[in-house]
């Protein structure tokens with residue numbers, strides 16, 4: 001609480017204060033006002049106040065390298081005119097004033113002045129803003145403006161500090177340069193991490209477990225069938241990042257960069273991506289990490305990617321249209337409603353897509369043949385969510401969940417929920433007894449029996465949309481936020497349910513080992529991998545294929561996550577977009 005002196009005392013003390021302020025100093029004046037205001041003897045005369053109005057940045061907060069404005073207001077509380085200068089600093093640096101440019105402000109009694117300063121490209125962390133309003137320096141000799149106030153020579157009248165105010169702001173990091181707070185990105189990845197339910201089939205648990213990409217590369221050699229790119233022996237891959245620059249000359253032929261294109265016969269740029277280079281491992285690496293480590297770590301080979309996109313940029317055109325209708329004025333040509341896209345990418349060293357029934361003697365021959373024809377080295381699998389930034393409760397903010405299996409997309413739009421309720425425990429649908437909420441859509445009950453790849457799956461694939469999705473309860477927050485992923489035995493396809501079928505594939509019953517995924521490392525963006533995440537540059541930038549290559553293995557291993565159609569490239573990165581292949585594979 002402030003107690004103001006009576007009017008007469010105020011005037012008396014003001015006169016005293018003016019007398020003291022007018023006392024000349026013989027030395028060269030200091031470069032800026034010192035100490036706290038007000039400096040006074042018997043009682044304080046608060047001649048002026050200064051208030052700061054820093055921005056909050058709204059729900060996305062203030063962001064590294066994103067400039068912002070800070071408003072200030074100076075008020076003259078004195079009985080006479082006062083003349084002064086405002087200086088605002090950010091972590092000690094004087095800010096550019098967008099109004100008076102350091103000019104002297106003259107305020108009559110009770111008058112206010114409002115100005116604005118610019119914080120240009122701030123670093124992340126706490127920013128200390130200090131504003132000072134002080135009298136101009138008056139000297140008999142030269143006086144000019146310095147970086148932190150005025151300087152002068154000769155007999156100078158010292159500064160009088162009328163008012164000061166300070167406040168702190170928090171600037172979030174954006175080390176991957178995508179315009180979204182990394183703090184928010186990491187929080188999203190932790191909040192919605194999936195529940196992984198592996199499956200048993202053929203009398204076995206899953207035989208090809210997840211593996212960390214760094215471990216996988218160290219167990220591999222780089223095989224090149226691209227005439228322009230050399231291969232590398234296993235010894236060279238003990239530094240896994242060597243696969244990004246196989247020629248070792250800084251040309252980065254193994255990396256997704258803006259230079260990855262050539263001109264066609266019409267002189268038009270054509271993307272070289274993906275390059276025909278293969279991270280080809282030993283057999284043991286294909287089997288992945290030990291199961292005990294997979295379960296206890298709960299995020300081996302799991303990587304996160306988060307971007308902020310417009311509703312109009314949502315990959316699925318049906319969902320994009322629905323979100324635009326939900327959030328935007330139909331008269332607006334582009335729906336700029338901001339939406340978080342949260343992607344989880346799981347890596348495995350091998351995809352065993354078809355298990356031959358056990359036939360004596362002939363069995364091994366058939367198995368080898370089937371492996372050559374159907375299986376492939378390396379496996380990247382993904383489950384993804386769209387989240388509404390404007391909704392606080394995480395379980396209510398989910399707009400859609402997407403599972404992917406066998407080159408097919410199973411989407412569930414949460415605006416289409418027709419019924420929801422707990423999945424009974426100890427049933428075939430929920431063998432592991434987690435608390436699971438099952439959401440049903442309009443296609444619930446429609447058959448989904450998908451034929452072999454290449455056959456007409458139109459009707460069943462349509463039935464699989466807005467059919468069913470499950471969310472597992474978080475054991476701490478008790479919120480239903482974790483998408484349930486039924487992982488197909490051998491092929492690792494990510495199913496939203498243990499129901500449905502795909503011709504000749506193994507089970508996705510979810511009755512194998514299981515765990516809530518631990519928050520995965522956030523790998524950042526193409527061209528701007530997240531610092532401190534050791535696998536980030538490989539996951540976001542390797543331009544080739546992740547898996548075993550051999551003459552017999554014509555069904556190629558997968559390209560890296562950014563070269564799948566489900567990875568969202570930043571639409572504003574025009575240089576990189578120019579090398580994005582026109583139609584990315586699944």
Ligand SMILES: [Ca+2]
Pocket residue numbers: 173174175176177178179180181182185
């Ligand atoms: Ca970011």
Ligand SMILES: [Ca+2]
Pocket residue numbers: 176178180185305306307524525
């Ligand atoms: Ca990001």
